[in-house]
Amino acid sequence: MQFFLPDATATHQFGVLLGQRLLASSTLLLEGDLGSGKTTLTQGIAQGLGIPDVVASPTFTLVCEYSEGRLPLYHFDLYRLEAPDVARLLPELYWEGVEFEPGLVVIEWPERLPYRPAAYWSLVLTPSLELEGRQLVLTPVNQDPTTVANLEVQLAAQFRARPATAES
Numbered sequence: 001m002q003f004f005l006p007d008a009t010a011t012h013q014f015g016v017l018l019g020q021r022l023l024a025s026s027t028l029l030l031e032g033d034l035g036s037g038k039t040t041l042t043q044g045i046a047q048g049l050g051i052p053d054v055v056a057s058p059t060f061t062l063v064c065e066y067s068e069g070r071l072p073l074y075h076f077d078l079y080r081l082e083a084p085d086v087a088r089l090l091p092e093l094y095w096e097g098v099e100f101e102p103g104l105v106v107i108e109w110p111e112r113l114p115y116r117p118a119a120y121w122s123l124v125l126t127p128s129l130e131l132e133g134r135q136l137v138l139t140p141v142n143q144d145p146t147t148v149a150n151l152e153v154q155l156a157a158q159f160r161a162r163p164a165t166a167e168s
């Protein structure tokens with residue numbers, strides 16, 4: 001699924017919809033260069049879950065947990081880490097939902113993961129070439145087809161695949 005997000009508000013709103021709709025034990029891997037909108041998207045997810053705090057990037061803690069919403073949110077930012085350090089964080093404890101209450105696991109810089117969960121949502125943010133805004137590609141990996149179809153309908157109702165100017 002591909003979407004065009006014309007401004008930061010759209011990135012935030014995209015996150016809100018995910019935070020409202022995704023089921024417990026969902027993992028989101030957010031890829032994109034520095035400044036592509038990963039944290040903006042995560043802040044929207046937190047709002048969609050009903051988490052009142054401001055979500056900053058987990059600079060020193062590496063993983064931030066928020067438990068005040070519909071589901072817990074576990075936010076990782078792996079930018080400064082390498083695969084062996086990440087393995088020591090035991091990210092699977094969060095996405096397996098045994099040790100920690102099942103929630104949404106959001107991971108910035110998943111390129112640093114030494115392994116990935118069996119099922120996840122891949123989100124890749126890239127700058128739009130000729131316009132302001134971002135292109136977002138959402139790929140379900142081993143997700144239930146009904147869940148995917150429902151989410152696609154909801155996203156398509158709110159977000160377009162391409163900038164309006166490219167179609168007219």
Ligand SMILES: Nc1ncnc2c1ncn2[C@@H]1O[C@H](COP(=O)(O)OP(=O)(O)OP(=O)(O)O)[C@@H](O)[C@H]1O
Nearest residue numbers: 005006007008011034035036037038039040133134
């Ligand atoms: N769709 C968009 N169009 C234009 N600007 C956007 C869009 N989405 C987010 N931004 C802006 O991009 C900037 C960087 O966003 P953000 O901090 O979320 O990126 P990031 O991917 O988390 O960066 P980093 O890798 O440095 O943590 C912010 O100023 C944000 O408002």
Ligand SMILES: [Mg+2]
Nearest residue numbers: 038039057108
């Ligand atoms: Mg960030």
